[in-house]
Structure formats: structure tokens, C-alpha cells
Amino acid sequence: MFTVNLAIMIPFIAALIIPLVHKKVSRSYIGWVVFIVPAALFVYLASFIPSMAEGNTIVHTWNWIPSIGINFTSYLDGLSMIFGLLITGVGALVVIYSIYYLDHDEMLYHFYVYLLIFMGGMLGVVFSDNIMVLYLFWEMTSISSFLLIAFWYHRKQSRYGAQKSFLITVGGGFAMLAGFIMLYVMTGTFSIREIIASVDDISAHALFIPAMALVLLGAFTKSAQFPFHIWLPDAMEAPTPVSAYLHSATMVKAGIYLVARFTPVFGGGEIWFWIITGVGFITMIWASFNAIRQTDLKALLAYSTVSQLGLIMSLFGMGSAALYFGYSAESVVYTQATFAALFHLVNHSTFKGALFMVIGIVDHEVGTRDIRRLGGLISFMPISFTITLIGSFSMAGVPLFNGFLSKEMFLTAVLNISKLNIFSLENIGAMLPVIAWVASVFTFVYSMIIVFKTFFGKYKEEKLEHQADEPKMGMLIPPIILAVLVVVIFFFPNILGNYVLSPAMSSIYPGFGPNVDLGVEIEQWHGFNTELWMTIGIIITGIVLYLLLKYWKGIFRLFPRRFSFNRLYDNALLFIENRTTNITNMYMTGYLRDYLTYIFLFFIGAAGITLIYTGAFTFDVSNDVPVSMFELIMVVIMLGAGISILFVKSRLAAVLLYGVLGFAIAVFFVIFRAPDLALTQLVVETITTVLFLACFYFLPEWKKEEHDGRTKMTNIIISVGTGLVFILIALGVQHGQLFESISRYFEDAYELAGGMNIVNAILGDFRAFDTMLEVFVLVIAGMGVFSLIKLKSRKGGRKIEDQ
Structure with a gap:
């Protein structure tokens, strides 16, 4: 059965198909193939207009994470219908326009993939009943709009505009996410319909006003309201089809949709009324005033769009006054x-x-x-x-x-x-x-x-x-x-x-x-x-x-660009970049020794202070198994090897002593009757030692300061401190076991997972999701290495220029 959920997914499915078939479809026809998607969706949504006019709503749910209340639930009502028709209807016209506007030597397949992802993201925003799913699609529109604005990436201004819009809208999206979490804390549900139904119970909650402010922050950044409007004019560096679609009909309307959808939740109060109405009026007059000074037609249209968005936003703010009187006949006029x-x-x-x-x-x-x-x-x-x-x-x-x-x-x-x-x-x-x-x-x-x-x-x-x-x-x-x-x-x-x-x-x-x-x-x-x-x-x-424009246009000199919000944004970004660069250069020395020093010092401080503050370092060794003479001998050998590493002046000697430590650990595994771990340790240690020796020729020479007494004393203090903290943690854990050991659960690996080897069962079944993510990280790293190798070996390639 074709559902609204499937309608949301169709643009994403089409975006996945295009890269697979683009070599078989002529550049002259790829746009017409893409046109079918928004046109068909527009017809599908338009078929519900009579039903919506009768007051009906349509709800479809696909279970996703039901254990925590996150499901892919689509909700089609009159409000989402308007936005759905705009997204698909204008989207279809924009695709036709793009077919004739963009040259055939452009990266058309990339363009249409980005456009379809954005279309699907916008449909997901307006049709999602679950606020977590709404947020997912919300950020998807930010990412896809970034790609569309930067489509002509060889232009410096296109990259700048894309970065600017991304930073501002994604920042607002994070704020909105925090507001959504607060709504969940207050209501215990992620469903917008259920949140609206429980508004009487949460209006006096301490988190109500903070949640309102954070949700509005997300809406204002997305809909380019003052003072976050500065990203929209720079986004005009995108191709005109992108501007016509994102910045007039769809993306900038997402914040307006959010305000309209949450008016039943937050509306009726003075704070909601004045924030939305006030910001709308300020945005409207400031942007309309600045539009007159523009000499670029798209920049003029950008400011006019900001102004019109402010007008619409102010109307929603004023309309919320009706809820002050309750749902009564007196309030209908408002x-x-x-x-x-x-x-x-x-x-x-x-x-x-x-x-x-x-x-x-x-x-x-x-x-x-x-x-x-x-x-x-x-x-x-x-x-x-x-x-x-x-x-x-x-x-x-x-x-x-x-x-x-x-x-x-x-x-x-x-x-x-x-x-x-x-x-x-x-x-x-x-x-x-x-x-x-x-x-x-x-x-x-x-x-x-x-x-x-x-x-x-x-x-x-x-x-x-x-x-x-x-x-x-x-x-x-x-x-x-x-x-x-x-x-x-x-x-x-x-x-x-x-x-x-x-x-x-x-x-x-x-x-x-x-x-x-x-x-x-x-x-x-x-x-x-x-x-x-x-x-x-x-x-x-x-x-x-x-x-009389030429006689009074000089008034704009009273508002110099160097004091504009754009300049404030640029200076703030430059300040952050410079400060972070200086801080990074302070600790990014290029030496692994320094990085390990930071890590171990932080560990000593954080873990050591926690142990002292909580009093968790107490322990009792009276019931421990007695230490045998052979174990003491191995401990002495390891101590000797570890201390000797600090004083040797040869890398070869340090590598060999390091190997002694590793092989001694393998001997301990044998003593403790863990042959599998001993074998693994022997293999790993052998390979590590061989790799050290194989790379010995390429290792940098020791600096003179590495041999002085101050450096050696610092290394000794860090080594002893780290080892001592680890020992105290181990003894404290052994002494203060508050719960039954989890190892007993894994002992039933055969019955629970069908695995004879408990280690394999843990990796492949009990923590399979974690293992999958680790593999995924390795795949990404491998793809990155492969891409770098290919880029280095490539002879030609398009040159990126700053225009």
C-alpha cells in the first residue's frame, strides 16, 4: 500500500538510483527522469485535498525504535498539506527550469541527487509527527542545502555562502534538538499530537519557557529571521534553480512551519506573542530597507525574501493571541x-x-x-x-x-x-x-x-x-x-x-x-x-x-557595512579560527611522546582526584591468593625492563626491552591458565616488535633534550603515577564489588548465542553493534586512505580556483 511514509522515501530512493543508472541515461534526459518524482508526488498529495477539506487526517507508522518511543510516523493534515504541495509543486517546476538553465557539462547527476535529498528531507520535516524524526530530516535539509549552495564549489563565494548557511542553520538545529528533549522530559512522548494534547499539563513546567526559546531559535535560524538573516543573501551564490526552490518556497519556510505547528503548544502567552511578532516586524522592516541598497538583483531578492518571511512570521505571532482567550467565539476574529x-x-x-x-x-x-x-x-x-x-x-x-x-x-x-x-x-x-x-x-x-x-x-x-x-x-x-x-x-x-x-x-x-x-x-x-x-x-x-531615490539613497551611509552583522559574523569566525589555531599549535607538537604525556596526565588527574574525593581507593588483600615465587620473579623482570627503558640511549635497546615486557605478560597468561590469551599476546607482541625493528631505519633521531635528567624525571613521575592509579583502581574494584560480576552472564554464551568460544560470542553477538561500528570506522579509514592514494596518483583533475 502506498503511504505518506513511502512518499517521503521516494526522493531518497530516486537519489540512490541516479548514481547507478547515470551512465545509461543521457544528460539531456536525466532532468526529465527526475521530474517524474516531484510531479507524481504532487498529484498524489493533491488527491487528498477533498479529504483534508472535510477535516480528515491521515496517519501512518513504521516502527523504528519503539522501545524509546521513536517511530517513523507521518501525519498528513491541512497544515502539512500546504507545505507538501509547495515542496512538490514548486520542485517539479524547478526541475524543468534546471533542465534548460544548467549546461550539460555541469555535474548534473550530483545536482539532482542533492536536490532529491533536499526534497525528501523537507517532506520528512512537514509530515513527521515524531519530533526526533523531524529533527533528523531537519538537519538533512541543512546538509543537502549546503551541497546545493556550494554546487559551483570552484567559486570562493559559493563555498563561503554554503559554510555560512550551514553553521547558522545547524547551530539553530542543535538548539531545537535541546528544546525537543525538554518537551520529551515534560510530556514523556515524542509525538507532536500527544504533546499538543498534554499542553495544559506542561504550561507551568520549569522547562516550558526554555524549550520554547530553543525551538524558536531553530525556527528563526532556518527562516532567516533577524539577526540570523545574514546567511540568506550569501546563499544566493547558488545556481538560480536552488535559490528559486530553497530560498523562496521551501527551506526558508521550514522555520515558519515549525512555528505554526507548535503554536497550539506555546501560543496564547505573552512571551510567544512578542518574540515571534517582534522578531518578525524587525526582520520585515530591516530587510526591506536593506533591499533597496543592493545592486545585485539576486541579493535584492534575497533581502526581499527575508522581509517577506518576517511578515509571515509576525502574522503567526499575532494570530497566537487568539489562544489567549481560549477557544471561544471572541477569539475567532484574531x-x-x-x-x-x-x-x-x-x-x-x-x-x-x-x-x-x-x-x-x-x-x-x-x-x-x-x-x-x-x-x-x-x-x-x-x-x-x-x-x-x-x-x-x-x-x-x-x-x-x-x-x-x-x-x-x-x-x-x-x-x-x-x-x-x-x-x-x-x-x-x-x-x-x-x-x-x-x-x-x-x-x-x-x-x-x-x-x-x-x-x-x-x-x-x-x-x-x-x-x-x-x-x-x-x-x-x-x-x-x-x-x-x-x-x-x-x-x-x-x-x-x-x-x-x-x-x-x-x-x-x-x-x-x-x-x-x-x-x-x-x-x-x-x-x-x-x-x-x-x-x-x-x-x-x-x-x-x-x-527621488538618488536624492535620499545616501542615508545608507549611516549604516556602513563594516558595522553590519555580516562583518560581526566574519570577525567572530576569524577570531575563533585564530584562537583555536594558536591553542592547537601549542599542544600539537608532532611528537607522539607529547600526546601520550597529555593523555596520561589527564588520566592521573581525573582518575586520581576521583579516587581521593570518593574514598574509593580502600582495599583489602587479606583474602587474595598468595603470590608465588615464580610470579615475583616475573614481576621483578618486568620492573627491571620498564625502568631500564627510561635510561637507555639506544632505540634498539628500548625496542628490545619493550618486547621483554610484552612477552612477560604472555608468560603471566600461561601461569593464570589462559592459553588463548597467551597465544594472542605472543602473536601481537612478536608482530609489534618486528614492525618496530622493520621501521627502525625510518624512526627520527633522539633529540638531545630527551637524554637530560629533567625529561627522564618527568617520564618517571608520569610512568609511576599512571601505574599507581591503575593499581589503585584495580584493587578498589576488587574490594568494592557492589554487583554480581557480568562474566557469569557471558559464561552462558553457548545457550544464549550458540557460540563455543566466549570471546567470539562477545564480539559477534553480545556487542555485535559495537563491533559493527568499529568495522565501519575501519572501512571509512580505508576509503580515506584509498582516496588519498588515488588523488595523489591522478595526473589531471579540475583545479579549484578562487573567483
């Missing part, structure tokens, strides 16, 4: 902010995806994205201009485009929330509409920059690398489809609202029940209300500011 967030989430994916693609087309056709070198392209690229006009005007909130509808709902939500008398809104609530209006003006200005600076004005052929022209129709089809959706949603918004958005509202506010209609009737005309006058003011002010 849920409209969440409805607006979901609506703008979809709208943003359409117009921003189209804009990223068309900017990629401009770069692909004329060889630059620099606004200062562009202009007059409307005569050469009329289709691209039309798509840009639709996408930009929708982003600016101009009528006849879907962005206008959701922007109006945003203004309505801000006005409604500002009138509340909770969460100190009576004091500062009036500022929210002002901030929203100013940020919208900036949005209008940079939207006009995209259209008019690129397609109007003088055509600067001498500044372009190629003659401007429309690309192949295959590259235009995906943005055309998205642009058409922008217009269609404006005229028929309630189809989306009734069948997709309303079921998601029920997922975010499960306490209202199926009899409460959380949907909103979306209308294109509301009359001359406050929101419309605000929009008119935005358009008029935006036009004036755009026409």
Missing part, C-alpha cells in the same frame, strides 16, 4: 492573522519563485545581474518583462495580483491586534501599523527597482557579456506557470481558501473543533476602508521615493 499568514505563504512562493527564475534568465542571457549594468531589456525580453511585472507588483501589493489580497489581510490583522488590551498592546500596539506601513513602502520601492531598473531606461550593450534575448521556451514555462497562478489566485482566491487554507487553520487551532469555521471569505473589494487608504498611501509614497 485567528484571521494566521489565515493571512498561510495565504501570504502560498502567494509568496508563487511570485517570488517566478521572480527568482526570471532574474536567473536575465543573468543567463546577458551575463550579469548588476542593476548598474542593466536597462532597456523590455524590447528584447518582453515575456521576461511581463513575468517580472506580475511578480514584482504582486510583491508590492498592487491590485489584480494575489499579493494585494494577502497584504490587505496583513494590514487588517495589524489593525485588529493593535486594538487589543493584552500583552501591553495598549501601550505600544499603535506602533505596529506604522511599522507595517513603512516596511510596505520599502517593499514597493524595491519592487519598482526590479522592474524599471532592469527593463526600462537605456540599453547598455557595452556593459553586457551577451546580446539580450529571450531564452528557450522551456526555461520560460515554469515562471509563466507561477505568474499565471499569481493572477488566477487573485480572481479565484476562495478556491484556495476553502480547500487548502481552511483545513490548515483547523490544524493550528485544533481546540475549536470541526463546527467552528476558521476560514475567511477573501474579497477583492472591501470598500474605502482603512486598509485601502493605507495601500493607496503606500503606492503614492513608494512612487515618490522611487523617483
Whole structure:
């Protein structure tokens, strides 16, 4: 039976198949083969839309680690449906776009493998009910996005952007993991549904607020919220299909999904409300302001994406105020902010995806994205201009485009929330509409920059690398489809609202029940209300500011880049790198003797202090077996050999004395009636001694300081201290046995594991998992050695350059 779990795994399965068949599939067709995966998944998920509209949910579980409550459980409801459709639908369009955008001499197979892994990771994030499984897929998106951003790894900026996004998002992911663990401690379950059901029992728990903060930290880093937004502009060094997919429709929406999913858990309180709303508003206005100063079209779109994400995030924060009043009729009106967030989430994916693609087309056709070198392209690229006009005007909130509808709902939500008398809104609530209006003006200005600076004005052929022209129709089809959706949603918004958005509202506010209609009737005309006058003011002010841009753009000099968060990140990274390098150079001397000294000193200090502090060094030897004369003789021989090693001046003598110690241990095994261990010790010691002698010629000469008295005394103290601590531990363990020896359990190896040899049974059965991991480590080490040998022997190879 085909399940949602299997739908999540299909991209991973396809990613595994591509390397096996890539030599049999032409580069011209590999993209079309990959296209089948997101297209089929989109159709499969779309088939559940009627069921979701009726309030149904679908749950599938594959047992994974049931003993600790970690199972692969997928949960398909209205909220996850929206994100699933965006991931697969936009993913299918991006694959088509990639087929025509990427050259055939690119590493296409790598690209599509990374893309499929990311797609599967995102589906796993939005469909997982188990928070540990969600975290697994969450970090998988970070790793795959790192590979996609660094796809053009020969570019220095691509590597820098990939590293930056990875460090910030993975760091936030670790924080989120800690928050998830706290939720488990509070609820005793990893299931999101069960956590939501137990929210009344955990809201007063001491870990509730820390868990909230850590989960939000993960969400903010992933969705590029202030001040973690700095990774997104640098990630624009990725190929345009990656930017259109990851940074407009999917990856950056993962944090928004997390906030929406956990609103029933943490929502309703002042802390949740102000953190999300405040961070959203700051992100929105700061990013929209900085977008205007950009001269690279993709950088401009990156900041515009950050701003739009801040808008959506603030709406989810404001919508959480509905839970303050409980699931009552009074609070339904405040849920409209969440409805607006979901609506703008979809709208943003359409117009921003189209804009990223068309900017990629401009770069692909004329060889630059620099606004200062562009202009007059409307005569050469009329289709691209039309798509840009639709996408930009929708982003600016101009009528006849879907962005206008959701922007109006945003203004309505801000006005409604500002009138509340909770969460100190009576004091500062009036500022929210002002901030929203100013940020919208900036949005209008940079939207006009995209259209008019690129397609109007003088055509600067001498500044372009190629003659401007429309690309192949295959590259235009995906943005055309998205642009058409922008217009269609404006005229028929309630189809989306009734069948997709309303079921998601029920997922975010499960306490209202199926009899409460959380949907909103979306209308294109509301009359001359406050929101419309605000929009008119935005358009008029935006036009004036755009026409006077050269006169006031100097204000950006008040915010020099050397004091930016990017510079703070770079300096912090440089400081850490320098300090760690200095510390490493202090102890990484290149001599094994020094490394052993560190290890033994740490052991003496840690174990010795623990023994003294706990009083565990007491022992009683009165009941021990008496020591025979032969054993004393062997002890004296070993002591003599060990002490002599410290004073010899020849490596050959040291190797031979070391061999005496090893063979003496084998003799002890014979005395203690352990012939198997004695044989093993003899073989190991013989091989070790032979290897020492074989490598004798290559050993470095002893330094002069190795012969001085200070060095020898240090070696004696460390040797005696280590031996003494080991003896005290052994005697203490023998004297203070609190439990029955585990050896008696292994004595039943034949009955428990069917093994005649107890050692083999322990390695192969009782601790088979540990043995498997050891073998796995050896395999990785072997692969590394083999790769280094192959790289050294390779004559050619692609040269990595810093561009």
C-alpha cells in the first residue's frame, strides 16, 4: 500500500538510483527522469485535498525504535498539506527550469541527487509527527542545502555562502534538538499530537519557557529571521534553480512551519506573542530597507525574501493571541492573522519563485545581474518583462495580483491586534501599523527597482557579456506557470481558501473543533476602508521615493557595512579560527611522546582526584591468593625492563626491552591458565616488535633534550603515577564489588548465542553493534586512505580556483 511514509522515501530512493543508472541515461534526459518524482508526488498529495477539506487526517507508522518511543510516523493534515504541495509543486517546476538553465557539462547527476535529498528531507520535516524524526530530516535539509549552495564549489563565494548557511542553520538545529528533549522530559512522548494534547499539563513546567526559546531559535535560524538573516543573501551564490526552490518556497519556510505547528503548544502567552511578532516586524522592516541598497538583483531578492518571511512570521505571532482567550467565539476574529499568514505563504512562493527564475534568465542571457549594468531589456525580453511585472507588483501589493489580497489581510490583522488590551498592546500596539506601513513602502520601492531598473531606461550593450534575448521556451514555462497562478489566485482566491487554507487553520487551532469555521471569505473589494487608504498611501509614497531615490539613497551611509552583522559574523569566525589555531599549535607538537604525556596526565588527574574525593581507593588483600615465587620473579623482570627503558640511549635497546615486557605478560597468561590469551599476546607482541625493528631505519633521531635528567624525571613521575592509579583502581574494584560480576552472564554464551568460544560470542553477538561500528570506522579509514592514494596518483583533475 502506498503511504505518506513511502512518499517521503521516494526522493531518497530516486537519489540512490541516479548514481547507478547515470551512465545509461543521457544528460539531456536525466532532468526529465527526475521530474517524474516531484510531479507524481504532487498529484498524489493533491488527491487528498477533498479529504483534508472535510477535516480528515491521515496517519501512518513504521516502527523504528519503539522501545524509546521513536517511530517513523507521518501525519498528513491541512497544515502539512500546504507545505507538501509547495515542496512538490514548486520542485517539479524547478526541475524543468534546471533542465534548460544548467549546461550539460555541469555535474548534473550530483545536482539532482542533492536536490532529491533536499526534497525528501523537507517532506520528512512537514509530515513527521515524531519530533526526533523531524529533527533528523531537519538537519538533512541543512546538509543537502549546503551541497546545493556550494554546487559551483570552484567559486570562493559559493563555498563561503554554503559554510555560512550551514553553521547558522545547524547551530539553530542543535538548539531545537535541546528544546525537543525538554518537551520529551515534560510530556514523556515524542509525538507532536500527544504533546499538543498534554499542553495544559506542561504550561507551568520549569522547562516550558526554555524549550520554547530553543525551538524558536531553530525556527528563526532556518527562516532567516533577524539577526540570523545574514546567511540568506550569501546563499544566493547558488545556481538560480536552488535559490528559486530553497530560498523562496521551501527551506526558508521550514522555520515558519515549525512555528505554526507548535503554536497550539506555546501560543496564547505573552512571551510567544512578542518574540515571534517582534522578531518578525524587525526582520520585515530591516530587510526591506536593506533591499533597496543592493545592486545585485539576486541579493535584492534575497533581502526581499527575508522581509517577506518576517511578515509571515509576525502574522503567526499575532494570530497566537487568539489562544489567549481560549477557544471561544471572541477569539475567532484574531485567528484571521494566521489565515493571512498561510495565504501570504502560498502567494509568496508563487511570485517570488517566478521572480527568482526570471532574474536567473536575465543573468543567463546577458551575463550579469548588476542593476548598474542593466536597462532597456523590455524590447528584447518582453515575456521576461511581463513575468517580472506580475511578480514584482504582486510583491508590492498592487491590485489584480494575489499579493494585494494577502497584504490587505496583513494590514487588517495589524489593525485588529493593535486594538487589543493584552500583552501591553495598549501601550505600544499603535506602533505596529506604522511599522507595517513603512516596511510596505520599502517593499514597493524595491519592487519598482526590479522592474524599471532592469527593463526600462537605456540599453547598455557595452556593459553586457551577451546580446539580450529571450531564452528557450522551456526555461520560460515554469515562471509563466507561477505568474499565471499569481493572477488566477487573485480572481479565484476562495478556491484556495476553502480547500487548502481552511483545513490548515483547523490544524493550528485544533481546540475549536470541526463546527467552528476558521476560514475567511477573501474579497477583492472591501470598500474605502482603512486598509485601502493605507495601500493607496503606500503606492503614492513608494512612487515618490522611487523617483527621488538618488536624492535620499545616501542615508545608507549611516549604516556602513563594516558595522553590519555580516562583518560581526566574519570577525567572530576569524577570531575563533585564530584562537583555536594558536591553542592547537601549542599542544600539537608532532611528537607522539607529547600526546601520550597529555593523555596520561589527564588520566592521573581525573582518575586520581576521583579516587581521593570518593574514598574509593580502600582495599583489602587479606583474602587474595598468595603470590608465588615464580610470579615475583616475573614481576621483578618486568620492573627491571620498564625502568631500564627510561635510561637507555639506544632505540634498539628500548625496542628490545619493550618486547621483554610484552612477552612477560604472555608468560603471566600461561601461569593464570589462559592459553588463548597467551597465544594472542605472543602473536601481537612478536608482530609489534618486528614492525618496530622493520621501521627502525625510518624512526627520527633522539633529540638531545630527551637524554637530560629533567625529561627522564618527568617520564618517571608520569610512568609511576599512571601505574599507581591503575593499581589503585584495580584493587578498589576488587574490594568494592557492589554487583554480581557480568562474566557469569557471558559464561552462558553457548545457550544464549550458540557460540563455543566466549570471546567470539562477545564480539559477534553480545556487542555485535559495537563491533559493527568499529568495522565501519575501519572501512571509512580505508576509503580515506584509498582516496588519498588515488588523488595523489591522478595526473589531471579540475583545479579549484578562487573567483
